[in-house]
Amino acid sequence: MTIQETQNRVDVWINEIGQRYFNELTNMAVLTEEVGELARLFARVYGEQSFKVPMTKEEIKAKLGEEMADVLFVLICLANQTGIDLTAEFEKSLKKKTQRDKARHANNEKLK
Numbered sequence: 001m002t003i004q005e006t007q008n009r010v011d012v013w014i015n016e017i018g019q020r021y022f023n024e025l026t027n028m029a030v031l032t033e034e035v036g037e038l039a040r041l042f043a044r045v046y047g048e049q050s051f052k053v054p055m056t057k058e059e060i061k062a063k064l065g066e067e068m069a070d071v072l073f074v075l076i077c078l079a080n081q082t083g084i085d086l087t088a089e090f091e092k093s094l095k096k097k098t099q100r101d102k103a104r105h106a107n108n109e110k111l112k
Contacts, residue, residue: 006076028078031078
């Protein structure tokens with residue numbers, strides 16, 4: 001599925017199942033909440049925090065995927081609401097990063 005197809009599927013889902021988009025400020029708050037849930041999981045899996053109830057590797061992978069998908073869904077909602085073509089913006093971002101960072105990363109001793 002392309003990014004544009006994903007944006008279209010989210011729009012169809014919102015209009016058929018979700019009834020309508022939450023307003024942009026609400027969705028920004030929801031995005032922040034979802035990123036926080038992902039950050040909490042990372043702190044426990046890769047950081048120094050511990051789980052209250054241990055999780056298996058399979059459960060962790062499933063939960064990471066679920067939280068990342070939640071972040072993506074809300075981000076796509078915000079893009080749809082504000083008329084952003086994420087495919088075009090991603091292409092511009094990748095081009096910018098390529099031009100800006102190619103030599104910088106190649107010459108970074110920490111990355112060798």
